[in-house]
Amino acid sequence: MSDALALPAPAAQPALRRSVARFLKGAGGVFALLVAWQLSVPLVGLSSYFYPAPTDVVAAFADLIRKGILPVYFVDSMLRYSTGLATGALLGVAVGVLVGLNRTASLALSPLFKFLFAIVEVAWIPIFVIWFGYGVKTIVLALVYVVFFPVLYNTLLGVRTAPQILVNALRSLGANRLQVLRYAILPAALPGIITGLRVGAGFAFRGLVFAEMVAAKSGIGYLIFEGAQSQQTARTIVGMIVLGLTWLAIDLFYLRPFERATIQRWGLTVDAEQRR
């Protein structure tokens, strides 16, 4: 769902003019929103605690930068996010391949995995708090959890799509187990792994914000929560804006290129199709 509102460009217009027009209209939309927001503040006539103006938000942003709070919080959040994502993904792939190689194990364990994934990571946070206290451990564990299961599940599915012909061919050519894994099973599982990672990355980003609201003393989620608690609502909105821009950047510069580089280059999606 994070392929944010992608629309194919009609071919009729020259590409450059079209993209300039598109950019201008998009910028106009953003600008109109900001103007409407600023103008509505005196009309609404409520305190800046209840309804801060864009100028308040800019001031809060400058203040947070000057005091060095925002950079520190941002780095904290990103460290937690990347640690959780990487750990969850590695564990998911490892367990997925191990379990997926054995048909019986895969059949037996799938329902349990499904049920554990159904207990959403959010629901684990209270018990994590009891076990590990408020802090980084709880946050990172929740992220590992939410990335682990989609990656695991899709790896399991992916391993099963490895063409038996290919496996047999490799074996008869004298490949050992590791080589079969490397050249037949992992490539077949890769599109699934990427799908799982995408799903997990999206859930984990929301999970990060929530976990930081509940269990952190720093981070963007904490900034959003604490800003509202201490009646500095402009800070909350700074946090939300940073959050949104961060996710757009992650999506644009990390998830999509990754997807393109792996799936499209190797044409692996086609392999999976032909199997059916």
Add this chain to the structure above:
Amino acid sequence: MKPLAPPRLVGTLPFLAVLAGWWLLPRVVDYPAYMLPPIGAVLEFAWESIRDGSLLRNVLASLARLAAGFAIGMALAVPLGLAIALNRHVADTFRPVLSFLQAIAGIAWVPLTIIWFGIGNGSVVFVIANTIFFASLYNTIVGVQSIPTPLYRAVRSHGGRGWSLLANLILPGALVQLLLGVRTSMAYGWRALVASEMIAGSSGLGYMTMEAVQWQRTDVIILGMIVIGLIWVVMDRLLFDAIERRTVARWGLLQR
């Protein structure tokens, strides 16, 4: 190789193993009971909360909020999604703003909604509606775009335009993707529900589970977790699977 037993039976074994481990653990390792209560304590609390109706009340409160948020989100998303998918100017103007808002959809709004609506239904429903809105918006747009061009031309060449084009082709065409997308949007909505109830709720499953942390009532927390898991499994099976079977499989639209 043939599986040794029917898959359903084999699938229950790991659950039994987990339960056995849970039963065995306090007998082998010494740890304070509040860390992980014995199965008996959770069952006892489950029975108690079923009998006095408090569990059912919390479940119903949560589901009612989910339903309200879903209805509001969908009602707003579909018209806007159609406008974006059908008009390039609308799409170009709204896309950056909406992509950005989509990126912060959900739980990040809770602190603001507490200020605006206070603790309780208003905040929680706003967050769910917000989450569902953006997921459904995306699905509506993709739905309209996935209508095959020949079909579009066929309807046009038979004189279908305006309202009849919308009612006979675009809405049904988008509906497939919308229904298929319900699983994903509800997955986000369900998380948003539990999370926002934990912070901004005054009843419901999320509230029940988080509130118990203060009193170190792990039996309540674990019951809450199990119920949250069970409800999702039931919704997944009864609702989303059924939707997929009825629409996609029947209309032969499953493209996998």
